Amino acid sequence: MNVASNGLRIPDGFLWGASTAAHQIEGNNLNSDWWQMEHSDGPIAEPSGDAADSYHRWREDMDLLAGLGFTDYRFSIEWARIEPAPGAFSRAEIAHYRRMVEGAVERGLRPMITLHHFTVPRWFAERGGWTVDGAVDLFERYVRATAPIIGTDVRHVCTLNEPNMVAVAGAVRELGAEAPPTAGLPLPDKATTDALIEAHRRARAAVRTISADIQVGWSVANQVYQALPGAEAMAAAYRWPREDVFLEAARDDDWIGVQSYTRTRIAPDGPLPPPDDAERTLTGWEYYPQALGHALRHTAQVVGDVPLIVTENGIATDDDSRRIDYTTGALQQLAAAIEDGLDVRGYLHWSALDNYEWGSYRPTFGLISVVPDTFERIPKPSAVWLGGLSRSRMLPRASS
Numbered sequence: 001m002n003v004a005s006n007g008l009r010i011p012d013g014f015l016w017g018a019s020t021a022a023h024q025i026e027g028n029n030l031n032s033d034w035w036q037m038e039h040s041d042g043p044i045a046e047p048s049g050d051a052a053d054s055y056h057r058w059r060e061d062m063d064l065l066a067g068l069g070f071t072d073y074r075f076s077i078e079w080a081r082i083e084p085a086p087g088a089f090s091r092a093e094i095a096h097y098r099r100m101v102e103g104a105v106e107r108g109l110r111p112m113i114t115l116h117h118f119t120v121p122r123w124f125a126e127r128g129g130w131t132v133d134g135a136v137d138l139f140e141r142y143v144r145a146t147a148p149i150i151g152t153d154v155r156h157v158c159t160l161n162e163p164n165m166v167a168v169a170g171a172v173r174e175l176g177a178e179a180p181p182t183a184g185l186p187l188p189d190k191a192t193t194d195a196l197i198e199a200h201r202r203a204r205a206a207v208r209t210i211s212a213d214i215q216v217g218w219s220v221a222n223q224v225y226q227a228l229p230g231a232e233a234m235a236a237a238y239r240w241p242r243e244d245v246f247l248e249a250a251r252d253d254d255w256i257g258v259q260s261y262t263r264t265r266i267a268p269d270g271p272l273p274p275p276d277d278a279e280r281t282l283t284g285w286e287y288y289p290q291a292l293g294h295a296l297r298h299t300a301q302v303v304g305d306v307p308l309i310v311t312e313n314g315i316a317t318d319d320d321s322r323r324i325d326y327t328t329g330a331l332q333q334l335a336a337a338i339e340d341g342l343d344v345r346g347y348l349h350w351s352a353l354d355n356y357e358w359g360s361y362r363p364t365f366g367l368i369s370v371v372p373d374t375f376e377r378i379p380k381p382s383a384v385w386l387g388g389l390s391r392s393r394m395l396p397r398a399s400s
């Protein structure tokens with residue numbers, strides 16, 4: 001891919017780094033619903049086990065990220081550890097995550113904290129999850145208990161990661177064993193959608209009382225629904241419950257997280273699989289770096305003047321040169337969006353480390369690989385390249 005030498009200067013204060021999620025890297029998240037699903041007779045092929053052992057090795061992870069040149073690190077804190085039984089908050093786990101916040105700041109990494117990244121405590125799932133009475137109150141109580149972790153030095157808090165995918169998972173559970181569609185996503189569960197939007201509103205209010213400077217938002221999975229000729233109405237109707245309702249709920253937020261990997265084309269009778277000749281990544285998704293530009297522009301259209309932060313973007317591949325190509329393409333889209341006047345405030349790559357991809361270790365999204373037996377971390381060339389862009393403060397621009 002051609003990159004013009006005159007890149008676009010990264011705006012001052014721009015967040016530049018990588019993202020992770022607790023369950024995917026910490027290991028032994030024993031008290032979570034996911035751990036339980038991994039060890040039941042369900043469809044999950046591979047359990048998370050020790051993951052990358054980041055629960056113990058977070059200092060090493062942060063040393064690497066800071067050393068590579070990144071200035072920001074998005075990680076999640078684990079509700080199942082902080083509140084292992086209803087109302088029983090662990091001071092030791094709160095202190096653990098507080099040490100992580102302080103450790104990030106000491107290394108020059110600004111922490112972005114995600115309060116909920118897919119997993120919930122096992123007891124919360126057993127009492128019925130998001131849609132039963134009192135669920136949102138329980139989430140709000142947990143959020144209030146995280147105040148000592150957030151303190152006055154965390155600037156960005158993400159309440160819930162990809163609520164639209166959580167609502168889709170709720171629908172899949174309702175449908176039972178029914179096979180998911182070959183293209184597109186099932187219709188999100190309406191009751192889960194409503195509960196998550198309310199959970200977000202309550203969490204936002206709770207977090208804003210912790211510190212006056214705090215910026216709260218949530219991150220939405222953007223599928224870049226592209227209408228084929230004649231399918232505009234179908235695409236709009238398809239997109240609304242799967243994406244736009246969650247974007248609209250961010251209109252009073254301080255920022256909105258944009259998470260983009262690929263696209264979904266919509267024909268007049270519904271979603272299509274990737275074109276036959278498309279390159280596919282290790283998740284089976286179409287290689288389509290242009291997705292980020294579409295996701296940013298669509299999000300801006302729906303949320304109005306709420307600032308945008310790319311909270312996830314990346315590719316599952318064994319070929320690290322393809323990761324650099326993909327990310328170059330995505331960053332060119334980001335640069336073009338900024339030049340067109342979109343208020344984009346950050347880019348956080350998914351993911352810092354190769355990690356547990358919700359049922360399998362096979363799709364490797366990391367800038368840094370992890371040796372399974374020893375947990376040794378080995379930065380890939382893409383990590384050095386992306387950290388270098390941060391140091392040079394330049395975004396690649398597409399050559400005209």
Ligand code: BGC
Pocket residue numbers: 021024161162165221259312350357358365
């Ligand atoms: C999630 C991550 C996941 C990534 C790649 C996002 O949906 O937030 O947890 O690993 O995409 O599938």
